[in-house]
Amino acid sequence: MLTSTYDKIVQLKRENRKAFTVLVDPDKTTLKKADELVSLCTKANVDFIFVGGSLVVSDHLEELVQHIKSSCDIPLLLFPGSPSQVTPYADALLYLSLISGRNPEYLIGQHVISAPAVKKSGLEVIPTGYMLIDGGAPTTVSYISNANPIPTDKNEIALCTALAGEMLGLKLLYMDAGSGAKQPIQEGMIHAVASQVNIPIIVGGGITTPEKAYNNSKAGADIIVVGNAIEKDTTLILEISQAVHSIKTVANPH
Numbered sequence: 302m303l304t305s306t307y308d309k310i311v312q313l314k315r316e317n318r319k320a321f322t323v324l325v326d327p328d329k330t331t332l333k334k335a336d337e338l339v340s341l342c343t344k345a346n347v348d349f350i351f352v353g354g355s356l357v358v359s360d361h362l363e364e365l366v367q368h369i370k371s372s373c374d375i376p377l378l379l380f381p382g383s384p385s386q387v388t389p390y391a392d393a394l395l396y397l398s399l400i401s402g403r404n405p406e407y408l409i410g411q412h413v414i415s416a417p418a419v420k421k422s423g424l425e426v427i428p429t430g431y432m433l434i435d436g437g438a439p440t441t442v443s444y445i446s447n448a449n450p451i452p453t454d455k456n457e458i459a460l461c462t463a464l465a466g467e468m469l470g471l472k473l474l475y476m477d478a479g480s481g482a483k484q485p486i487q488e489g490m491i492h493a494v495a496s497q498v499n500i501p502i503i504v505g506g507g508i509t510t511p512e513k514a515y516n517n518s519k520a521g522a523d524i525i526v527v528g529n530a531i532e533k534d535t536t537l538i539l540e541i542s543q544a545v546h547s548i549k550t551v552a553n554p555h
């Protein structure tokens with residue numbers, strides 16, 4: 302019996318099973334829309350649901366999280382852009398530190414401010430190194446965080462950043478080109494990081510096709526995240542889930 306969401310992520314990686322996550326943006330998701338998404342996610346065996354965004358304007362995140370939790374067993378993780386997006390009704394919190402940037406607010410400042418509330422929430426906290434990669438145009442996250450993304454072709458910067466995050470004790474890496482990125486992260490960069498880092502790697506930002514999700518997974522992403530494309534076409538949930546789950550690789554010694 303797995304005891305935590307993080308255990309489940311690690312278990313999947315150990316078994317070399319690739320995972321697929323649907324990102325739900327509270328600003329774009331009514332409770333009715335959430336019902337449709339949850340039904341499709343359940344049918345498609347989606348592994349995780351993330352809820353959050355760099356900028357959330359609506360005030361129903363907590364209600365939305367409770368609603369999704371009451372209608373499915375898929376682990377729900379908060380992917381917060383700010384401490385105001387923390388609610389105790391999720392299964393776990395991606396406790397994000399923007400390690401690719403040099404803005405102390407997103408490295409540690411917001412964490413200090415929100416620490417008592419996070420502790421009180423009782424949420425499972427998963428320390429996550431968040432790496433913003435240039436996706437061809439400014440994104441909401443690059444604007445809000447006031448942090449330079451890692452250039453798209455600088456694999457060695459991505460690798461060194463990831464290694465530092467792992468050695469600092471972070472439990473997950475999230476390589477993100479930002480929501481709606483024009484250009485998703487290149488396979489070469491994912492491979493450069495995945496070949497030297499042992500902690501699970503989440504990849505997202507601008508993934509719009511099953512092929513891209515498949516190729517990113519093959520390159521070393523353990524969890525693929527898609528938000529925007531699914532908002533436009535929900536049939537992608539099944540297609541991308543099948544593509545990601547079709548990957549079978551040799552047993553991982555780690």
Ligand code: 1GP
Pocket residue numbers: 324477478479480481482504505506507508526527528529530
């Ligand atoms: C954004 O990685 C997520 O932070 C997902 O990006 O919305 O472009 O799929 P998209």
